[in-house]
Amino acid sequence: MSNRKPSAPAKPITVAIDASFLSLPASGIGSYVSGLTTALIRQQDDLGLDIRLITPKPGRILHPGHKLHRFLWDSFGITPATLRQVGKPDVLHLPQMSAPIITPAPMVVTIHDVIPLVLEDYRASRAMRTYLDLMKRTSARARLIIAPSQAARTDIAKVMGIDLERIVAIPEAADPTLAPDTTGEAASIVAEKWGLTGPYLFNIGGYDRRKNLPLTIAAFAGALPGLPEDAKLVIGGAPHSENEHIFPPLAPVIRQYGLDDRVILIGRISDADRRALYQAATVYITASEYEGFGLTPLEAMACGVPAIVANRTSLPEVVGDAGLVVEPTVDDLAAAMVTLLTDTNLHTDLARRSLERAGEFTWYAAAIATAEVYHRASRM
Incomplete structure (x- = not known):
């Protein structure tokens, strides 16, 4: 622009x-x-x-x-x-x-x-x-x-x-107040409120069907053997209605894969908590099938957090080469999770590029x- x-x-x-x-x-x-x-x-x-x-x-x-x-x-x-x-x-x-x-x-x-x-x-x-x-x-x-x-x-x-x-x-x-946490305050907040002391993937893009949260949970289950033992998937937000066709329930999916202690549903959160969860996250992930823009991965990138996004609609435009753009399948998402949570050099490089990319918007x-x-x- x-x-x-x-x-x-x-x-x-x-x-x-x-x-x-x-x-x-x-x-x-x-x-x-x-x-x-x-x-x-x-x-x-x-x-x-x-x-x-x-x-x-x-x-x-x-x-x-x-x-x-x-x-x-x-x-x-x-x-x-x-x-x-x-x-x-x-x-x-x-x-x-x-x-x-x-x-x-x-x-x-x-x-x-x-x-x-x-x-x-x-x-x-x-x-x-x-x-x-x-x-x-x-x-x-x-x-x-x-x-x-x-x-x-x-x-x-x-x-x-x-x-x-x-x-x-x-x-x-993104909100111009979003930036990397250099004080350690964000890590303290998420540890105190949700017991998050290890690496975690974060998503707060919405619960509706197109967001592919059941798919994301299935991919996380598939990735677990290659992830750090304390890695978690944290999902923020809540359904906007009880229409289970538009907002498929996540609890049965979590139980299906035996992930009750690994997938954390934190519900609706304040702006301050949202900021802390972005800042302390290891990776942001969205497998959304359709976005008009893709604000949440950009917000994460503004905090120096690299993103995994689906190769759909506007998401590749936003992330560019500063994150991993993959097909929204269990195998591809799982492989991307393992890569970004275990390859320290790649994670460091993408974190740097994420900040630069976010600065262009x-x-x-x-x-x-x-x-x-x-x-x-x-x-x-």
């Missing part, structure tokens, strides 16, 4: 950004909005922008903390009157696939992925079908679309029938590229 700033016009353009996700519990889209808006506001004068954030009023019935309220906010929360209150913007940026019913301002929309359109399991519910209709309506009205990776850009164009010229790939970035660069999209949309 280029760090070259666009030439600022004599008069900055006003850009309104739907920042409603900043008022919700932590999420991937919330991290995107926070990282991007912070970088845009810091550079807005140089980028020829006047950034205005749109957030729900406290206590308002359309506050998007509930699925119905989220839909109502997406459809009716941003009105012409709302836009007048933030200065009649030249461009409206929607950071997820949604659009107000009436929008007088030209729209830029970020589409993070098209998982429901690519994977049939994810479009079975009525709510998801409604969301897909919303996706199609929004993409048709947007002047330009931002995707987080070239893989996502290609899929958006293919499955939604959108001209590639209207889609711009702008990689995201910054919100500073994302803001510059996004500003170019805003200016282009304002001229269309």
Whole structure:
């Protein structure tokens, strides 16, 4: 991604950004909005922008903390009157696939992925079908679309029938506070809270079927004879629903392989614990079949932790040659686990390259590229 700033016009353009996700519990889209808006506001004068954030009023019935309220906010929360209150913007940026019913301002929309359109399991519910209709309506009205990776850009164009010229790939970035632990504090935290005193593989990418956690557990079982005796697999997070088709239960898989003392399910965790688990991990692993970007391996790499990722969609784009990119099979994943947990020289080299690679993804660069999209949309 280029760090070259666009030439600022004599008069900055006003850009309104739907920042409603900043008022919700932590999420991937919330991290995107926070990282991007912070970088845009810091550079807005140089980028020829006047950034205005749109957030729900406290206590308002359309506050998007509930699925119905989220839909109502997406459809009716941003009105012409709302836009007048933030200065009649030249461009409206929607950071997820949604659009107000009436929008007088030209729209830029970020589409993070098209998982429901690519994977049939994810479009079975009525709510998801409604969301897909919303996706199609929004993409048709947007002047330009931002995707987080070239893989996502290609899929958006293919499955939604959108001209590639209207889609711009702008990689995201890890939380800039993520960095290697040089004090030993992270190791102390994970030892005290979860008894993790030896090497461990870490995953916190989500529980849904496409994440391939049962496969990851099976691969870990296959790798055990070649791993250090105290090696563990640590999985963070929790299912978002009781739908076992979308969120296959892991406990039966763990019992099947007799791994109750080797696979640790730690549930939902705080940001501070998440940081410590990244920093103290030996290896990050994700066998995900589909990602729009691949933020979690990038977060691990920012902490100097090399990653094993599936050779699918955007993951190779993110990891590059700083990790092991393998086919999501039991044998290939197991072999990669053994390699990275036993080859000290390779691990050291990939840890160094991971830090360098993670440094190539910054919100500073994302803001510059996004500003170019805003200016282009304002001229269309």
